[in-house]
Amino acid sequence: MTRPELLKIEGISKSYPGVRANDDVSFAVGEGEVHALLGENGAGKSTLVKMIYGLVRPDEGKMTFRGAPYTPGKPGEARASGVAMVFQHFSLFEALNVAENVALGMENPPPMRELAARIRAVSEEYGLPLDPARMVGDLSAGERQRVEIIRCLLQDPKLLIMDEPTSVLTPQEVEILFRTLRQLSAEGTAILYISHKLEEIRSLCDEATILRRGKVVATCTPREKTARELAEMMVGATLSPPERHPGEKGEVVLGVTDLSANSPIPFGTSLKGVSFTVARGEVLGIAGVAGNGQDELLLALSGELRTGADKVRIGGHAAGDLGPADRRKAGLVAAPEDRYGHAAAPDMSLIENAFLTGALRRGLTRNGFIDWAATRTFAEEVIASYDVRTPGSHVAARALSGGNLQKFLIGRELDQSPEVIVINQPTWGVDAAAAAAIRQAILNRAAEGAGVVVISQDLDELLEIADQFAVLNEGRLTKPRPVQGLTIDEIGLMMGGAHGMEVAHHV
Amino acid sequence: MEFGGINPVILIASLMVAAVPIMLAALGELVVEKSGVLNLGVEGMMIVGAICGFITAVQTGSPVMGFLGGAVGGAALSLVFAFLTQVLLANQVATGLALTLFGLGFASLMGQGYNGIKPPPTLSVPMGPLADIPALGPILFDHDWMVYMSIALVAVVWWVLKATRLGLIIRAVGESHEAAHALGYKVNRIRLGCIAFGGAMAGLGGAYVSLVRVPQWVDGITAGAGWIALAIVVFASWRPWRVLIGAYLFGGITVLQLNLQAAGSAIPVEYLSMSPYLITILVLVIMSSGRGRAALNAPASLGQNFHAAR
Numbered sequence: 001m002t003r004p005e006l007l008k009i010e011g012i013s014k015s016y017p018g019v020r021a022n023d024d025v026s027f028a029v030g031e032g033e034v035h036a037l038l039g040e041n042g043a044g045k046s047t048l049v050k051m052i053y054g055l056v057r058p059d060e061g062k063m064t065f066r067g068a069p070y071t072p073g074k075p076g077e078a079r080a081s082g083v084a085m086v087f088q089h090f091s092l093f094e095a096l097n098v099a100e101n102v103a104l105g106m107e108n109p110p111p112m113r114e115l116a117a118r119i120r121a122v123s124e125e126y127g128l129p130l131d132p133a134r135m136v137g138d139l140s141a142g143e144r145q146r147v148e149i150i151r152c153l154l155q156d157p158k159l160l161i162m163d164e165p166t167s168v169l170t171p172q173e174v175e176i177l178f179r180t181l182r183q184l185s186a187e188g189t190a191i192l193y194i195s196h197k198l199e200e201i202r203s204l205c206d207e208a209t210i211l212r213r214g215k216v217v218a219t220c221t222p223r224e225k226t227a228r229e230l231a232e233m234m235v236g237a238t239l240s241p242p243e244r245h246p247g248e249k250g251e252v253v254l255g256v257t258d259l260s261a262n263s264p265i266p267f268g269t270s271l272k273g274v275s276f277t278v279a280r281g282e283v284l285g286i287a288g289v290a291g292n293g294q295d296e297l298l299l300a301l302s303g304e305l306r307t308g309a310d311k312v313r314i315g316g317h318a319a320g321d322l323g324p325a326d327r328r329k330a331g332l333v334a335a336p337e338d339r340y341g342h343a344a345a346p347d348m349s350l351i352e353n354a355f356l357t358g359a360l361r362r363g364l365t366r367n368g369f370i371d372w373a374a375t376r377t378f379a380e381e382v383i384a385s386y387d388v389r390t391p392g393s394h395v396a397a398r399a400l401s402g403g404n405l406q407k408f409l410i411g412r413e414l415d416q417s418p419e420v421i422v423i424n425q426p427t428w429g430v431d432a433a434a435a436a437a438i439r440q441a442i443l444n445r446a447a448e449g450a451g452v453v454v455i456s457q458d459l460d461e462l463l464e465i466a467d468q469f470a471v472l473n474e475g476r477l478t479k480p481r482p483v484q485g486l487t488i489d490e491i492g493l494m495m496g497g498a499h500g501m502e503v504a505h506h507v
Numbered sequence: 508m509e510f511g512g513i514n515p516v517i518l519i520a521s522l523m524v525a526a527v528p529i530m531l532a533a534l535g536e537l538v539v540e541k542s543g544v545l546n547l548g549v550e551g552m553m554i555v556g557a558i559c560g561f562i563t564a565v566q567t568g569s570p571v572m573g574f575l576g577g578a579v580g581g582a583a584l585s586l587v588f589a590f591l592t593q594v595l596l597a598n599q600v601a602t603g604l605a606l607t608l609f610g611l612g613f614a615s616l617m618g619q620g621y622n623g624i625k626p627p628p629t630l631s632v633p634m635g636p637l638a639d640i641p642a643l644g645p646i647l648f649d650h651d652w653m654v655y656m657s658i659a660l661v662a663v664v665w666w667v668l669k670a671t672r673l674g675l676i677i678r679a680v681g682e683s684h685e686a687a688h689a690l691g692y693k694v695n696r697i698r699l700g701c702i703a704f705g706g707a708m709a710g711l712g713g714a715y716v717s718l719v720r721v722p723q724w725v726d727g728i729t730a731g732a733g734w735i736a737l738a739i740v741v742f743a744s745w746r747p748w749r750v751l752i753g754a755y756l757f758g759g760i761t762v763l764q765l766n767l768q769a770a771g772s773a774i775p776v777e778y779l780s781m782s783p784y785l786i787t788i789l790v791l792v793i794m795s796s797g798r799g800r801a802a803l804n805a806p807a808s809l810g811q812n813f814h815a816a817r
Binding site for chain 1: 676678682686689690691692804806
């Protein structure tokens with residue numbers, strides 16, 4: 001099947017200080033084609049689409065769109081030519097309503113009342129129900145994405161760019177999204193689809209371009225390849241899943257009973273009667289779409305959010321009213337999701353960051369003063385054993401890439417011989433090889449007798465490392481179930497299906 | 508009709524005048540904060556506006572030119588703040604405080620030789636027989652044009668923020684500068700415009716103090732009105748009509764304490780004159796406690812600098 005060519009990219013290069021983000025990239029997208037851009041984090045996918053969307057200018061190379069030279073200077077020009085983009089981290093404004101958010105992404109929006117009517121019309125046509133008057137801060141992740149998609153569709157795009165659209169969706173919501181995308185493709189809209197979820201790409205995309213370190217390393221038809229082949233093209237090496245040494249389950253080290261807490265975060269979700277236990281050597285995986293109480297659960301477990309003393313027990317002792325330092329003393333270490341600002345102090349060096357949580361359990365103080373020699377040794381030990389790529393332990397945390405900083409922060413917690421480990425999003429934004437290393441390290445600690453709670457939105461990750469599986473949905477935790485024997489459909493239902501949004505797709 | 512030596516009609520009429528400077532300055536600061544910038548230099552911009560307006564009015568003999576001069580002076584000083592925070596990405600709190608200190612000193616320098624001079628008077632708008640209506644006449648129809656203009660400006664700012672695309676963009680930039688940038692809006696340029704508007708409004712308020720309220724030039728003439736304006740923005744939870752209410756409330760307290768002093772109240776003068784500031788503190792404490800609706804309505808990017816990394 002040959003399609004008329006829509007977008008052609010020839011020899012595009014883009015450099016940032018110290019990095020060559022794109023190097024001589026060429027590919028073409030036909031009309032109505034669903035084209036995948038595949039690659040690890042840092043492979044240059046995001047930079048490439050930002051150039052197509054006019055946010056970044058290429059250093060070299062040329063683009064042709066519908067037969068004419070295409071050099072968008074700003075997103076407005078790209079939108080005017082018929083290119084629309086749905087962002088990976090939503091470009092939405094929580095305190096504004098749906099219609100206002102849509103209007104901000106349009107060049108010449110109609111008056112609000114007319115716009116609201118058009119939003120209703122388009123959302124019904126594509127089976128994406130949405131109320132234009134609702135505040136975006138109150139919407140679920142799936143609904144927020146609809147706002148972005150509808151914002152794009154209202155401009156009748158010829159090319160729709162989607163940057164990792166499914167990372168925040170439940171399996172059922174992914175199905176709805178794919179139906180919409182297939183409908184668009186059938187109507188002649190081309191879709192440039194960025195993801196590293198290989199099964200999705202195999203089921204959705206017609207063609208794929210694979211990027212590694214800024215270069216095109218392969219093009220293929222994803223349906224004709226296995227997920228493993230695609231992954232190996234992407235990584236450029238053979239991959240092996242983490243090894244598990246299922247040890248004996250020991251006594252319960254972390255018990256949470258009927259934990260309820262109001263969220264300290266604006267637009268946050270309160271925890272409602274959360275209960276679970278974790279035994280030594282056990283990994284409890286907690287799934288759920290972002291914004292369903294994950295951050296709050298981490299705060300309540302780490303001690304930043306205090307509750308009744310008997311709601312949280314560490315090693316059998318009541319700890320619900322203890323602060324973070326006392327919980328560390330009791331053996332619980334925690335690694336929050338936000339690396340720049342919550343897990344690490346971004347402008348402080350790695351040594352200082354190592355001290356911040358390691359001081360207590362690693363004995364890095366002497367008579368109330370910081371033992372800098374011991375702290376440096378600790379930081380360098382983490383750097384060496386977790387393969388953190390950095391010029392040295394003296395550099396600021398901010399200077400490290402997301403994946404490298406994450407390896408350092410996870411290593412910092414795991415090397416404190418903890419009894420209980422709580423981690424939110426251990427491998428978010430981390431490349432495949434580093435993610436595998438982090439998962440292996442977590443499993444190793446569990447094998448040594450620690451109880452582990454992993455909160456993650458990556459279902460594959462949880463299925464890979466967890467023994468027990470539970471879902472946070474609107475602040476409530478489902479009853480943990482053994483991972484073995486769980487199907488994806490069951491998990492989707494535990495996640496609340498499509499959040500009450502089973503949709504009448506027009507047939 | 509008097510209560511304890513205070514005539515309520517005169518009290519209300521004079522609180523409307525007393526409220527004008529803080530209302531204008533607070534309205535300007537509201538727009539600045541809606542765009543995500545915290546400019547603590549309101550007091551400095553007000554007093555520079557006061558002296559610039561005073562000098563222009565004395566030199567040209569026209570109060571209208573005086574108000575214009577005040578607005579230009581306030582806006583010029585705010586551009587210093589804009590350059591430091593939006594171009595050089597300096598810390599907004601420290602820069603704002605420095606702007607106040609600098610403005611106070613700079614105004615004092617500019618005002619050398621203008622002490623004891625009377626500015627050209629700003630007269631009441633002639634409303635004919637309307638001004639003669641008992642009670643309502645003095646309250647509503649016997650003011651200078653700036654009083655009416657300040658109320659009109661509240662309406663304009665409210666309408667622009669609520670109903671226009673410009674207002675939507677300002678709110679969007681203050682809500683999430685990252686997202687606004689991703690959609691292709693020039694965050695720092697929009698903020699720069701808002702800062703200049705805020706400076707002009709503060710300058711206008713300052714000029715009203717030196718041309719109408721007092722009316723003469725003395726050092727430190729604004730006497731903390733800029734700080735009260737900052738408090739009113741929070742009190743109003745970033746809503747223009749509530750700025751009007753807040754300004755009348757604080758204007759009323761100021762006028763009331765002056766009247767109480769004049770009426771020989773038994774409360775010592777010092778307590779009366781500190782009362783507007785005490786009530787400011789009290790209101791801020793109440794508004795910020797309990798993380799209520801007020802906290803939620805604050806622009807999410809307030810006080811954060813934006814740098815387009817890539």
